[in-house]
Amino acid sequence: MSRRFTPKVVTANDLFKGDVIYLTEDDTWSRDHRDAEFIEDEAHAEIRLIFASQQAGQVVGAYLADATTGPDGPEPVHFRESFRAKGPSNYPHGKQADQQLNA
């Protein structure tokens, strides 16, 4: 029996900065996990991944990551994706710093 599909987001690294980015519903890339398109349909997920992978001039290594719904948008499921969405735990660098600046 094939494994049941669980909701996903499309994520990748930015070609220029190398930082983590997420594909949004309107075909742009956001640096905030909560802006990501929350994908509940497997076939649609495949289409979105193909779309992302074709943007080779902007993104590197697109893949589907498990996600769940949160109060402000999609949230990561696995701890690896939580670190990617936030930044390292030893310094306030990465997204946690960028998000503070934007707040």
Place this chain on the structure above:
Amino acid sequence: MYSYNEFDAAFVRNRVAQFRAQVDRRIDGALTEDEFKPLRLMNGLYLQLHAYMLRVAIPYGTLSSAQMRQLALLAERWDRGYGHFTTRQNIQYNWPELKDVPDMLDALADVGMHAIQTSGNTVRNVTADHFAGAAADEIADPRPYAELLRQWSMDHPEFQFLGRKFKIAITGSPNDRAVTGAHDIGLRMVQNDAGEIGFTVLVGGGLGRTPMIGQVLREFVSVRELLPYVEAVLSAYNSYGRRDNKYKARIKITVHETGLDAFREKIEERFEDLLPQFSGVDQDLLGEIKAQFAAPAWRNAPLEGFASAYDSDPVFRSWADTNLTEHRAPGYAIVSISLKAHGQTPGDATAEQMQVMADLAERFGHDELRISHEQNVILPHVHKSDLPEIHAILKAHGLATANIGLASDIIACPGMDYCALATARSIPVAQQLALRFDELKIEHDVGALKIKISGCINACGHHHVGHIGILGLDRAGVENYQITLGGDGTETTAIGTRTGPGFAYDEIVPAVERVILAYLEQRESPEESFLEAYHRLGMAPFKEALYGDSLKGSRARAA
């Protein structure tokens, strides 16, 4: 120290120019990522979890003050104000942007440095004893041979596409501080009955998912034979090593599957062909290199200042007792600067700290620094009369932690805070362990103890050879940490044994604490080290300390 000749300088500069054009072509879309990736990896540029990472080679861990200052400049100008020194004596920058990397490489070329062959299936940075040329217990300085190997392996056309990466380590001292038993080739300098210097060659050591201890391929290879012999090993590996499975492609698997004797025969056969081809040019070159590694002019100075600071200042005394090693020259000491301040990231130094260390090397240290595989910085040649002043400067910059070789002098790989391959975090475990040891104030009582943490099975944190090794894994979506005991990275290399089931992220620090407290309870005297106590007692008391209640539970169930 070795300075680049015209050939080295032109080669490195040319490579930077090539890479600059490659980056431009990637950015304007002429190169796909699949085309670009091998090119960037050949120049030390990885794409990690949060950003690009540039790994810069520090050949055999030796730096001048000018080079250290340039590393600080890179951290300040193109990164986030710090750098991370690694277990292969390199430095990594965690936050560069793609467009800046060619400028970073040009800045490195300005001081005779590069990032070539810090990735890929090639001969990586040749590592050496970080006390080389200074240690009192050394047969000879191994760095001229390391430099010869560096020049030979750099862009060697036959060895750019090996089955897998290839790591060589070299020690000039019988007390192995370079972990030669856990390298693809380990070179241990020895003297034969005639007093001639040569090398015992070990092959097939390595950590990672299949840890193996290097085996003696030849007891004695003379200086003249060194290069052709190492080339014969590489050549045989290149021919017979597996390429069908990445996890079985390291030379340790070739040795294991072929058998040491059969593999040795293939190497000896190749060696016979190669030896006559080495006409002596390599020996002429070695002579030139050796001249550049001549010892500095040692000086004499009165030692009263050192003695009075030692007697009157307990903080200085504690640091001197822990962080100094005997030097071969009278009146001198080797200073280990700890990059393991309690609660800090092991191996990280800020740009300012790098500048301070560079200044100290220039003022007091014959202009030399070393990076140890244990992620600390060494001033190899310091006259003892200068130590009180050096200590005061280090203290003012958070660099005077007196913990070299103690429980909080932890090796930790970047783990899942940075590394795309990691399965769990390493850094915060190291930080919390060090803070806990500081809180308990037990590490000076515990004495020599090597704790090493890897955030995945690839074992960059050398956990297999830690007296206490910690391996972070992903168990069903949760971080889980296995403990191994009894590992040893010295000339008596040993792979640690797993204690049993792993521990959750919030359980691992108390678990390690229980192991250490069990040792304190069970040791025969303060002179018996953790490793000695483990050898005498075996696993049982430590298992009991780790799993006591649950062990009793399972015994009761079995009864």
